[in-house]
Every structure is written in C-alpha cells, then in structure tokens.
Amino acid sequence: MDTTGTLDEALQRLHGSGPERLGRLTNHAPMAVEALAARGQARAVHPWLDLYARKLEEFPSGVEPVTAANWRLALGDPRRAADWIAFFGREIAERPWRDVLAQWWPRLLPGMYGGSTHPVIRVGHAVRTLLNGESTGPRLTELAHGLGYWAARHRPVTDIALLPGADSATDALDAVPPIAAREGGFPARLAHVRRLPEWAAAVTEPDVAHRRLTELVRAATHRYATHGHGEETMLVHAATAPNAVLRTLPALPHALWVPSLHAAWTASAAVTAMYAPDAPVAYTPPGTLIPEEVVERALAHGDEHVIKLTDTALDVGDERALAAALRAIDLSEPLR
Structure with a gap:
C-alpha cells in the first residue's frame, strides 16, 4: 500500500466533491486513486486526478440530519447523501470503524444494487486501505463517504x-437468462431482472462462502475477456462489485459472510442479465505481458473502469484475468 501520503492527499482533495455528478453518474475518483496507490502508482495519482477533475461536482447540501431515530426514513433517498455522509462521519469518529461497519453492513447489504453497485465498490476500496495501512483521518472519512453514498442510493x-x-460460478453465469428489455440505464434494466440461477442459495458456512465468493470474482473477471463487448463499462461491475464484498469480508464478523455471498451473487448475476452480449468472442491471451505492464497500460488509458477492473484482475492473478483487463482497455474510451 501507499506509504508516501499521496493517497491521503488525494482523498482530502476529493472529499470536497460529491459522490455523484449530473444527478446520477458516480464519482469514481476515490476508487480509482485507491486502486492506483495499491498497485504502486502513487506518483500518477495527482496527474490522473487533474484529468478527471472536470467530472467532479461540489459536495451537495444537506437536507436534515440523519439520526439513530430517523435513519429508516432517509434510507434510499439520494437527496440525503450529504446527511448520510455526515451521519457516518460522526459514527466513525465516536466508535471503531469495524464496529460501525459490522452494524451497518447487514442493513445496507440488501440495497447494494443502487447506484449501479458503485457504493459498495467504494466501500470495498476504503476497507482495503484501512485493513492494509494506518487508519488515518482521510481514510476513515473515505469510509464514511462510501457508507453514506450507499445508504443514500440503497x-x-x-x-x-x-x-x-x-x-x-462460470456455469452459473453462463446460465443467467438475459432480460428481454435492453433499453434504458441500470435502474430501468434492473426492474426487469426477475429470474436468476440459485448458485449460492444453499451455502450456509462462512468458509464456504469465502471460497465461493473468490470463485465468483474469478469467473466474472474471466468472463469479461470474452463477453465484455456486451457493454464495456457496465459489465465491469459483474466482477468489481463481488470483489468489493470479498475485500470487506476480513473486516466483518463471520456471521455476515454467507449473506454477503448471496447479495454479491445476485448483483453479479443481475449485471450479467442486463448487459450480456448475444454471443461471446474468441479468447485472446495476454501474451508475455506481466501484471505491472498491464497496470501501466491501464494507467496510460486512464478510464476509471479500466483501472478498477485491472485492479480486480490483479487480485485474481492469472492469465485470463490479465486478458480481461486488456480487453477492457481495447473496448473502452480513454480518459482525455
């Protein structure tokens, strides 16, 4: 992890910005800079942010404080994003962050599909940083932003x-029936997801849930190499959303691992149902490229989803995962 202080500087720079722009598009910068720092690219964080800055909006205004008494009324209300972030900021300032996470994870988990799964992905990046490094002020604030965004978009x-x-998991993803309605964005398509394979339904043991979730992340990442053209951006989330959950498991009580698997499978399968192509393309191996070279290519390309899928591909760590990252580079528009 980054020990230069660059990540903390970047997070402080970003916490004056809102979690979204144009009322619906996610601010990916906190996730992307964490991924770059985690992959040894701290030197590139601020130059990348300079390019991405045009996509940032000011932090939104609050409506009414969220409290322990009224939080249910505010859950899932995107107008309350600032209120929720302030609430979690207070909670994390008063209690250990793991305790806050353990309390709120089961409350938020059923709603991980809001915001196109970006809120849980942002939380996963924040938790990885806290688990692997110091609990600095900017990193704790980042967790508050991620949890608050999740609550608002629940x-x-x-x-x-x-x-x-x-x-x-590979066969289960292949068995996901595509939805018939292929128009509209994520929320509109999600409303048409009505049938999914029961791949994870029978799992009851935490250790099995961890193994199955690891398998799901691998299968979804591999699948992108041959199916990513169905929608080059949205299909990234079939892998990065369950990987965010997987990264968070070590910070959670074991009792939460099984429901985490169930929710992650539903999210990955739902994204697959919404955006899967009519047919796959032939698999193209990554050749002689090593992981560090793939990261360099993703950074040169600059797209935030490419960076995050590459980060997940390195977690998977095999040839087919690197091929998926390269496929994302080929399919996606670069950041200019």
Whole structure:
C-alpha cells in the first residue's frame, strides 16, 4: 500500500466533491486513486486526478440530519447523501470503524444494487486501505463517504425467482437468462431482472462462502475477456462489485459472510442479465505481458473502469484475468 501520503492527499482533495455528478453518474475518483496507490502508482495519482477533475461536482447540501431515530426514513433517498455522509462521519469518529461497519453492513447489504453497485465498490476500496495501512483521518472519512453514498442510493432487489443452479460460478453465469428489455440505464434494466440461477442459495458456512465468493470474482473477471463487448463499462461491475464484498469480508464478523455471498451473487448475476452480449468472442491471451505492464497500460488509458477492473484482475492473478483487463482497455474510451 501507499506509504508516501499521496493517497491521503488525494482523498482530502476529493472529499470536497460529491459522490455523484449530473444527478446520477458516480464519482469514481476515490476508487480509482485507491486502486492506483495499491498497485504502486502513487506518483500518477495527482496527474490522473487533474484529468478527471472536470467530472467532479461540489459536495451537495444537506437536507436534515440523519439520526439513530430517523435513519429508516432517509434510507434510499439520494437527496440525503450529504446527511448520510455526515451521519457516518460522526459514527466513525465516536466508535471503531469495524464496529460501525459490522452494524451497518447487514442493513445496507440488501440495497447494494443502487447506484449501479458503485457504493459498495467504494466501500470495498476504503476497507482495503484501512485493513492494509494506518487508519488515518482521510481514510476513515473515505469510509464514511462510501457508507453514506450507499445508504443514500440503497435499492433492494426483491421477488427474484430462483432457477436451477450450476456447480461452478462460470456455469452459473453462463446460465443467467438475459432480460428481454435492453433499453434504458441500470435502474430501468434492473426492474426487469426477475429470474436468476440459485448458485449460492444453499451455502450456509462462512468458509464456504469465502471460497465461493473468490470463485465468483474469478469467473466474472474471466468472463469479461470474452463477453465484455456486451457493454464495456457496465459489465465491469459483474466482477468489481463481488470483489468489493470479498475485500470487506476480513473486516466483518463471520456471521455476515454467507449473506454477503448471496447479495454479491445476485448483483453479479443481475449485471450479467442486463448487459450480456448475444454471443461471446474468441479468447485472446495476454501474451508475455506481466501484471505491472498491464497496470501501466491501464494507467496510460486512464478510464476509471479500466483501472478498477485491472485492479480486480490483479487480485485474481492469472492469465485470463490479465486478458480481461486488456480487453477492457481495447473496448473502452480513454480518459482525455
């Protein structure tokens, strides 16, 4: 992890910005700079932010303080983002961050689909930093921003009919039925997700949940190498959302691992249902490129989703995962 102080500087720079822009598009900068710092690219963090800065908006105004008595009324209200971030800022200032996370994780987990799964991804990046380094002020504030964004964009998925499952995550993702309605953005498409395979439904043991979640992240990352053209940006989340959950598990009580797997599977499968292409393309191996070279290529490209998928691909750590990162570079528009 970054020991230069650059990540903390970048997070402080970003905490004056809101979690979204244009009323619906996510601010990816906190996640991307954490990924760059984690992959040895701290020197590139501020230059990358200079390019991304045009996509930032000022921090929103508050409406009414969120409290322990009224939080249910504010849950899932995007107008209350500033109120929620302030609430979690107070909570984390008063209690250990792991305690706050353990209390709120099961409350927020059913709604991880709001904000196109970006809130849980932002939390996963924040938790990784806290687990691997010092609990500095900017890093704790970043967790408050991530949790607050999640609470504001909380959106549950209900009434999903379970279809016969498959033995492996790869086969289960292949078995996900695509939705018929392919117009509109993430919220509109999510409303049409009604049937998903029951791949993770029978898991009851925490250790099994951890193994299955690891398998899911690997399968979804590998799948991008041949299916990413279905929607080069949105299909990234089929891998990065469950990986955010996987990164958070070490900070959570074991009792929360199984429901975390169930929610992560539903999210990954739902994204697959919404954006899967009609047919895959042939797999292209990454050749002789090593992980550090793939990171350099992702940084040169600059797109925030490319950076985050590359970060997840390095967690997976095999040839097919590197091929997925390179595929994202080929498919995506670079940051200019």
